[in-house]
Amino acid sequence: MRLNTKLVMIMLSLLVIAMFILFLLNQLSQNDLVQEIQESSTELSKAIQLSVEDLTSETDVESSSRLKEYLQRAKNKGINQINIINNEGEIINSSDPALVGKKREIKKLEKKLKASRRPGAGSLRPYDLVVPVIVGDEQLGYVQVNLLLDNIRDIQHANFVRRLVATSLVFLIGMLLTIFLARRYTSPIHRLATGVKDVSEGDLSVTFHAATDDEIGELAQNLNEMVEKLKERETLEKRLYEAEHLSKVGQLASGIAHEIRNPLNYISLAIDHLKSEVLPACQDKGAELCSIADNIKEEVRKANYMVLNFMNYGRPLKLRRQRVSYPELVDKAMQLMQDRLAEQRIEVARELPEKLPELHVDPELMRNCLCNFITNGAQAMPDGGKIVLGASVDQENGNISLTFSDQGVGIAEEDLGKVFQPYFTTKEAGIGLGLAITERIIKEHGGTLTVASTPGAGTTFTVVLPGAATI
Numbered sequence: 001m002r003l004n005t006k007l008v009m010i011m012l013s014l015l016v017i018a019m020f021i022l023f024l025l026n027q028l029s030q031n032d033l034v035q036e037i038q039e040s041s042t043e044l045s046k047a048i049q050l051s052v053e054d055l056t057s058e059t060d061v062e063s064s065s066r067l068k069e070y071l072q073r074a075k076n077k078g079i080n081q082i083n084i085i086n087n088e089g090e091i092i093n094s095s096d097p098a099l100v101g102k103k104r105e106i107k108k109l110e111k112k113l114k115a116s117r118r119p120g121a122g123s124l125r126p127y128d129l130v131v132p133v134i135v136g137d138e139q140l141g142y143v144q145v146n147l148l149l150d151n152i153r154d155i156q157h158a159n160f161v162r163r164l165v166a167t168s169l170v171f172l173i174g175m176l177l178t179i180f181l182a183r184r185y186t187s188p189i190h191r192l193a194t195g196v197k198d199v200s201e202g203d204l205s206v207t208f209h210a211a212t213d214d215e216i217g218e219l220a221q222n223l224n225e226m227v228e229k230l231k232e233r234e235t236l237e238k239r240l241y242e243a244e245h246l247s248k249v250g251q252l253a254s255g256i257a258h259e260i261r262n263p264l265n266y267i268s269l270a271i272d273h274l275k276s277e278v279l280p281a282c283q284d285k286g287a288e289l290c291s292i293a294d295n296i297k298e299e300v301r302k303a304n305y306m307v308l309n310f311m312n313y314g315r316p317l318k319l320r321r322q323r324v325s326y327p328e329l330v331d332k333a334m335q336l337m338q339d340r341l342a343e344q345r346i347e348v349a350r351e352l353p354e355k356l357p358e359l360h361v362d363p364e365l366m367r368n369c370l371c372n373f374i375t376n377g378a379q380a381m382p383d384g385g386k387i388v389l390g391a392s393v394d395q396e397n398g399n400i401s402l403t404f405s406d407q408g409v410g411i412a413e414e415d416l417g418k419v420f421q422p423y424f425t426t427k428e429a430g431i432g433l434g435l436a437i438t439e440r441i442i443k444e445h446g447g448t449l450t451v452a453s454t455p456g457a458g459t460t461f462t463v464v465l466p467g468a469a470t471i
Contacts (some may be wrong), residue, residue, distance in 0.1 A: 345384030380408025
């Protein structure tokens with residue numbers, strides 16, 4: 001329901017309540033007035049009846065006594081004084097004995113209700129009612145009744161007080177409802193304002209609760225849509241920034257890699273020259289020096305190969321697939337890394353099945369992948385540890401799963417989704433391309449690469465490759 005509809009309904013409800021209460025009080029007041037007038041009329045009738053009896057009675061003492069007794073009872077109904085006047089204007093009987101015998105001018109006696117010149121005690125203003133007494137065709141005299149309309153005044157005053165109280169209660173209820181609505185609607189508005197302030201400061205995790213269907217609920221929904229669009233825009237800006245950053249880093253790295261190839265080529269030529277010119281002169285250590293030269297040559301070739309891949313990152317890889325044995329790939333990778341792993345006190349254990357099918361892969365690229373996995377495991381265990389190389393075959397589809405598990409420090413949960421991103425690294429040394437290139441190589445072979453890690457307990461990389469028989 002809309003806010004303006006609620007306010008209109010509240011005002012109409014208050015108006016209806018106020019009209020109903022005032023109507024009810026008016027009816028009650030009218031009933032009280034009618035009842036009071038009926039009772040006063042009854043008393044006046046009795047007063048007139050006594051006056052007639054006094055005018056026709058011959059015993060003044062008895063009539064005067066009855067008039068006094070009646071007056072004591074009738075004072076509660078506003079009758080203050082009764083005078084019985086004959087046709088000559090003489091007061092022949094009165095509730096006040098001091099007035100008996102006094103004269104009244106007949107012409108000045110108005111036969112109706114009028115304000116008295118004699119103020120009554122405690123009354124706003126007394127009234128004199130003069131009624132002629134006629135029996136048959138003969139007028140016997142007049143009855144003058146002095147009335148104090150305090151009862152009617154009290155009824156009117158009580159009715160005024162009731163109306164005032166009822167009106168005040170209606171307005172009080174209206175004020176309470178207004179305060180209730182103000183608090184109910186200003187509180188969510190304040191929350192919306194606080195949330196908007198947080199959003200303006202960059203906090204896009206704010207959620208505006210739309211608990212009602214009025215304007216505030218509609219505003220909250222619109223603000224939620226605005227926050228969602230801001231999130232999408234922020235995500236696009238981050239992607240654009242990352243792409244721009246990667247492009248700049250890639251250009252810089254490509255230039256550096258191009259410069260690295262020149263010294264690598266020189267080292268390779270220098271090793272060839274040493275092998276052809278110097279080694280023949282060292283007969284006693286020729287075999288040892290030849291092995292060292294071959295290892296240097298192999299490392300230079302490997303570095304040059306990685307530089308080429310680095311420079312061509314983003315371009316499709318050219319795979320030279322061959323059928324190779326996985327244990328042989330592990331042997332060639334370990335031949336280059338065993339001395340360095342021994343220095344770091346790293347043990348590499350193999351848990352491979354005896355009849356593991358051959359892999360249909362590019363041996364050079366796959367060996368680089370193995371070296372990356374083992375190197376990452378060794379770097380995660382600076383105090384030494386164990387790396388386990390496992391393998392298994394899925395009998396249903398022939399896929400081969402390769403696992404690489406270490407006992408290192410692990411990867412934080414918030415970094416698991418970033419480990420394969422280019423240039424992301426948590427190490428002080430490194431440019432963050434090792435796992436990115438590795439994942440690309442695995443995908444080019446039609447496989448998948450996943451990672452599972454527990455901080456403080458180690459990390460496991462799992463490579464799933466299609467078997468040679470399925471290709």
